[in-house]
Structure formats: structure tokens, C-alpha cells
Amino acid sequence: MDGNKTFFGAAAVPAGELSDTASHNALEGTDGAECATTGIGEATPVPITPTDETTAEYKCETQSEGDRKAIHVGLRDQVSRFKPGSVIKYISYHPGWPGGQGQLISDTMWAAATDWNSRNPGVKFQWTLVRAEAAFEVVYGGTHATAVASAFFPNEPRGAQPRQLLVYDKTFTPSGLSRMRNSFQHELGHVMGLRHEHANTSSEPTPAILIGVKNPLSIMGYLFQRSIQATDIEWLKYFYTLANGTVLRSENNTYSWPIRDYNP
Numbered sequence: 001m002d003g004n005k006t007f008f009g010a011a012a013v014p015a016g017e018l019s020d021t022a023s024h025n026a027l028e029g030t031d032g033a034e035c036a037t038t039g040i041g042e043a044t045p046v047p048i049t050p051t052d053e054t055t056a057e058y059k060c061e062t063q064s065e066g067d068r069k070a071i072h073v074g075l076r077d078q079v080s081r082f083k084p085g086s087v088i089k090y091i092s093y094h095p096g097w098p099g100g101q102g103q104l105i106s107d108t109m110w111a112a113a114t115d116w117n118s119r120n121p122g123v124k125f126q127w128t129l130v131r132a133e134a135a136f137e138v139v140y141g142g143t144h145a146t147a148v149a150s151a152f153f154p155n156e157p158r159g160a161q162p163r164q165l166l167v168y169d170k171t172f173t174p175s176g177l178s179r180m181r182n183s184f185q186h187e188l189g190h191v192m193g194l195r196h197e198h199a200n201t202s203s204e205p206t207p208a209i210l211i212g213v214k215n216p217l218s219i220m221g222y223l224f225q226r227s228i229q230a231t232d233i234e235w236l237k238y239f240y241t242l243a244n245g246t247v248l249r250s251e252n253n254t255y256s257w258p259i260r261d262y263n264p
């Protein structure tokens, strides 16, 4: 992932949301303001970009089991997850976006977060105006050769700075703009610990563990028709009911990794 980008100052409030802190705090804990959490991780740098979302064509990955449904989790030696029930707070900023699109970014990220929250996957997302309490910040990432956006997995340490969900220039093309909400849903899937639908193919350098069965229409795939699937929710909910430390095994049983819970 790129190094931390510049922090841009004034936070953006989603349109229609109350902007004063007191009212915002009052919103938390209500059914309509769901949130989730994230954590810390190993420091071993590995040259992979599993959370980059390839854009442009949203190329279709060949699936050998096209009618099966699943989610993929885990990376390297563990299955990282935010502690079940966590509220994952994020902050986005008005300045720093091409074409002054800070409000659009704020509105769209909250819409994507609400899409997940309304399905109760096991954690909740919540916007905040306070950077110090944000698990991650939404920042313009500049030019990227192939991706529209990138995120992180729960085991990425927050440290003194929020983690970053980077939005690249390709998001601001006509096709990128038209799919922004869908793209943000996908990135938030990574934040909850999900790997790509095609994680166990030659297109990804590190294996993942399958929970359930495959579904090429998963929001974590690259199909143009992808959306949050009932199976995404079903297996994500199941994943978040498992106990911290539960060992998950790969399909062929060649590797097994424990679930590790992290705080946002």
C-alpha cells in the first residue's frame, strides 16, 4: 500500500446527517447508525496489493464452480477480523479531491456503509468528525495504474494515524463515478476481512480460506454485475459468530489459520 497521504483538514459530513458532535454522538447506537471495528497486525511486509480493486473493465474472472456461494478470508498466517460487535469509525474530508468532490465522497461512503450496516454483518461502520477516534480515513490516493481504490485488512495496525482507504483518480472517470458506491461497498468488505472472490486463483499471489462456497456475483468479485449477495451476508455473519482463535482450514487442508480479533 502507498504511504500515508496528506491529511486534508475539514471533515465532511454526509448530506442529511446532523453535523454537530452532540447530535452525532446521539446517533450512535441507534439502529440507523450502525458501526464496526478494526485492529492491529503483523509487520512483515509482503509485496502484494490484495485490497487494490482493479477497475476499468471489471474483468470477469473465470469460475469453475459458478453456481456455488462463498466468502474468502485470511492472509498469510491468520484470519484477521475486527472484534465482533465493533463500531468501525471513519473520517473523510471536504478538501483534497479532484473537482471538489469531497461531499460526494462523503455521501457515497456513508451510503455504502449503510448498505452493509442495514444487513447486520457482525460489525458496524460509523462516520466521525474526530480523526483521533477514526479507525480509518478516506483519502485521495492520486494516480494508480489499474485500481479505482484500495483498503486494508483488520490486522493492519492503526498506530498513531488512522489507516487509509485510498480513492484513486480512476474513480473520477464516468464509469468510476457511476460505480463509486459499489466500489466502496467492495472496499468496506476488505475492511471487514474479506478477500477477493477470486483469491484462490492464479491472479492472486497468496491463498485464502473459503467459507461456504463460491459466488462469482459476490461484491468481492470483479464482475460488472457484482453486488452485495445474500451469500456474502450469510457467510460474513457466520464468520463473525466464530470464536476468536478458531482455526479455519483451506479446502485442500494444506494450511490452517486461526481467527485473530483486532480492535478498530
Ligand SMILES: [Zn+2]
Pocket (backbone or CB within 6 Å): 050, 051, 052, 053, 054, 186, 187, 190, 196
Ligand atoms: Zn478488492
